[in-house]
Amino acid sequence: MRVLVATGDAALAAALRDAARDAGYEADAAMDAHELRDALHGGDVGLAVLDDAMALDPAAIEAVRRLRGRGMRVLALRSYRDRAGGNGTAGSGTAGDGATDDAGADANAPECDDVLTMPCSDAEFLARLGAAERGGAERSGLIIRGDLRIDTHRRQAFYGNTDVPLALSPREYEALEVLAQANGRFMDFDEIVRAVQADGFFDQREIMGHALYSLEKKLRRAGFMLTQRGDRYRIW
Known part of the structure; x- marks a missing residue:
């Protein structure tokens, strides 16, 4: 799969591109809307990784929408402050976790298949690439929380860059999946018990x-x- 990283942040573009290349993907970077349009012109991009600025150029939007109609997938980059409403900064490194809608995004921006909140680790970024290659995180049954990956189809959990699953009992795995699906919300002990064991x-x-x-x-x-916190738990 060919990956195109489009962001005006030179350090971030290089980090994402190099991480993808090191993992065996064909990857390029576009630093402005003109380079983005040129890179998309060939039509062989399987995944476009776009930040907000790139997603607002009218010509780039049209090119992205056209190729998305042919099967190209789109990952949108969001800064932590957009996600949390705080004063966080994107920082260096790769994009971050959480597929949340950005309320400030332009209504004309192209639709995306997934959202990454910056910053995060290479492991999470590469997990999202793998999910996109398999047809999307939701359809692949992949839940990602930071460097933690949960494969709900195989009922296995992985941490970091390793493909060796964590040694979890069935109840440990079920509790982990329930907490991960809560999307950062605290769950009290009884709520977890009911979710894992209804009877x-x-x-x-x-x-x-x-x-x-x-x-x-x-x-x-x-x-x-x-x-x-007391009898409440969460994965964040």
Whole structure:
């Protein structure tokens, strides 16, 4: 799959392009709308990674829409401040997590298949490329939270660049998937138990308590932190 990274941030463009190339993709970068239109002219781009500025040029929008109609996928880059409404900055490195709508985006911008919030790790960026190559994160059953990847089809979880799944019990995996699907929202203990085990709720509380405890330890050993506040948990 050929990947085209289109952003006016030279450091970010180089980082994304090089990460894609190192992973075996054919990748190029476009630094302005003119370069973007020229790169799209050949029609062989499988995935376009666009920041907000690139997505607002009328000629570029038309080119992106035309190729999207032929199967090209689009990943939109959003800065952390756009996602959180705060004063965060994009920083260097690759784009970040969360497929959230940007309320400030121009209504005429082309539709996108996924949204990455900057910054994030190369591992997450490459996971999104892999999801796009397989037809999109939703259809591939892939949930991504930072460097944590959850394959809901195979019922496996991975952390970082490794393809070796975390050694999780069935209940640990189910709790992890439920928390990941909450999109950063805190879930209390009883809510998790009900989501994982609809029947036998009271019988499962002690078992789920042990499962969450061991899940937190396994994630921490891998380098990922499960946030806990009292009896509430979240993955962010």
